[in-house]
Amino acid sequence: MFRQNNGRKRRAYERKIDSVEIDRNTEYPYRLNFYHGPPLQEITVEEFEEWAIDRLRVLNELELCEARGEWVEDKPNGGSLGQTMKPILDKYLPLSTSSGKNRAAVVEQERKKDHYSHFILRLVFSRSEDLRNRFIRLERELFKLRYYTDMRAERQAFIDSLNFAWEPVSEEERKSLETKLNWTMAEKEYFKLEFENVLDLVERRQVFLHKGKAYVPISLQHDLIFNQFTRQLEKALIATGKVLPRLDEDDRLVKILRHLADGGIPSTNKIKINTNGEFTADQVDALASKHFPMCMRWMHNSDRARHHAFYDNRTQYGLFLKGIGLSVEESLKFWRSVFNTLTDDQYKKQNYAYNVRHSYGLEGSRQDYRPKNCMEIIKATDTSKHCGCPFRGFEISRLTDELKAMGITDTQELAQVKDLVNKNRYHVACGMVYEFTHKNDTRQLEHTITSPNEYFERSFSLEKGDA
Numbered sequence: 001m002f003r004q005n006n007g008r009k010r011r012a013y014e015r016k017i018d019s020v021e022i023d024r025n026t027e028y029p030y031r032l033n034f035y036h037g038p039p040l041q042e043i044t045v046e047e048f049e050e051w052a053i054d055r056l057r058v059l060n061e062l063e064l065c066e067a068r069g070e071w072v073e074d075k076p077n078g079g080s081l082g083q084t085m086k087p088i089l090d091k092y093l094p095l096s097t098s099s100g101k102n103r104a105a106v107v108e109q110e111r112k113k114d115h116y117s118h119f120i121l122r123l124v125f126s127r128s129e130d131l132r133n134r135f136i137r138l139e140r141e142l143f144k145l146r147y148y149t150d151m152r153a154e155r156q157a158f159i160d161s162l163n164f165a166w167e168p169v170s171e172e173e174r175k176s177l178e179t180k181l182n183w184t185m186a187e188k189e190y191f192k193l194e195f196e197n198v199l200d201l202v203e204r205r206q207v208f209l210h211k212g213k214a215y216v217p218i219s220l221q222h223d224l225i226f227n228q229f230t231r232q233l234e235k236a237l238i239a240t241g242k243v244l245p246r247l248d249e250d251d252r253l254v255k256i257l258r259h260l261a262d263g264g265i266p267s268t269n270k271i272k273i274n275t276n277g278e279f280t281a282d283q284v285d286a287l288a289s290k291h292f293p294m295c296m297r298w299m300h301n302s303d304r305a306r307h308h309a310f311y312d313n314r315t316q317y318g319l320f321l322k323g324i325g326l327s328v329e330e331s332l333k334f335w336r337s338v339f340n341t342l343t344d345d346q347y348k349k350q351n352y353a354y355n356v357r358h359s360y361g362l363e364g365s366r367q368d369y370r371p372k373n374c375m376e377i378i379k380a381t382d383t384s385k386h387c388g389c390p391f392r393g394f395e396i397s398r399l400t401d402e403l404k405a406m407g408i409t410d411t412q413e414l415a416q417v418k419d420l421v422n423k424n425r426y427h428v429a430c431g432m433v434y435e436f437t438h439k440n441d442t443r444q445l446e447h448t449i450t451s452p453n454e455y456f457e458r459s460f461s462l463e464k465g466d467a
């Protein structure tokens with residue numbers, strides 16, 4: 001019964017793919033792109049930054065999937081990774097098919113964003129070998145995912161456009177070769193090309209050779225395309241690295257690119273401040289142990305233990321508390337309880353209360369300061385002042401202790417987090433910690449953490465049942 005249903009679905013799918021019409025007169029006739037040429041139209045600085053950040057989010061998520069051991073599979077939806085990535089791709093980098101039901105203008109705009117964001121990130125990731133390898137690996141996965149989720153007819157049209165001198169092997173030729181040479185061509189479809197183009201396959205004895213031609217089964221066509229994509233991206237990134245110094249003339253772009261190279265997500269998004277005064281100073285200890293990300297948990301515990309907090313620590317942690325919904329009155333109470341070994345006089349002299357009111361915009365320049373995002377906190381890591389991101393600042397042994405204290409004791413899970421930290425993927429590691437410590441969270445969330453407040457929000461809303 002299942003088989004019949006699948007068969008019906010398959011036939012419907014085949015009918016659908018036959019209906020794709022490729023308009024070769026547009027700038028982006030295909031959904032897939034080998035990114036041969038750089039974009040030439042003007043875009044705004046805001047688009048430049050926003051599009052790059054969106055693509056970076058997608059690549060970060062892919063990286064987390066990779067850390068979990070998930071890979072793109074040769075299935076129409078890309079397998080389980082495809083399902084994990086779908087909402088993220090739909091949100092940040094949608095790429096519709098050329099099917100008639102999608103509006104041409106929307107399709108064009110999506111493809112334009114894809115094209116531009118790829119090239120902007122080339123500028124970010126061509127700066128070192130490590131960055132280049134990372135970009136190539138993730139872009140290849142993204143390309144594969146799109147390849148497997150593409151409509152067959154559109155994909156084939158794209159492959160044809162690449163002009164790889166491939167010739168399909170007809171049924172007659174195949175039969176005659178099988179009879180003449182006593183070969184069994186196990187797969188349904190083959191194509192042939194000059195054997196010099198597939199020396200690695202020849203070496204691995206994965207192809208038939210006849211009269212200077214290699215007969216490649218269709219299943220290996222995918223690999224050839226992916227390898228070609230990778231090879232040309234490698235070359236392009238090296239070339240981009242060489243022209244980078246010339247870009248240093250435009251301050252605005254350089255600033256954005258540096259942020260992005262630091263793992264900058266998101267420098268433009270404003271972190272929400274909960275102004276409902278939801279929590280009291282007395283609740284902070286309990287919240288810290290249950291819902292705070294490692295950075296805020298560390299700052300909280302060390303401030304409590306030392307009855308003291310340095311200025312940078314108070315800024316990062318204080319603004320985080322403001323963001324989760326501590327009113328200025330409750331913040332004042334909380335910080336007084338931290339400095340509980342000082343007399344009222346000593347406390348007053350140090351201006352601690354003034355600083356708290358200042359951060360709420362009630363003193364001095366009266367600016368309503370926002371909580372810091374991960375990028376800012378990671379950059380400002382200083383373990384001597386007990387502030388910043390522990391993933392960046394802690395030695396591995398100390399980090400392991402902290403992870404265990406958060407409840408991660410499984411050796412494999414610990415190794416996965418540490419592996420990401422060793423590769424400097426701090427916010428990705430943080431997302432993985434969230435995942436390991438909130439296994440009952442079945443919501444489809446992005447896994448990369450971009451701010452401590454976001455981490456808290458997810459954790460707390462899960463307990464509240466907002467999911």
Ligand code: SF4
Pocket residue numbers: 293294295296373374377378388389390391426427428430449450451452455
């Ligand atoms: Fe905090 Fe962000 Fe580091 Fe996580 S990644 S510990 S939220 S700074």
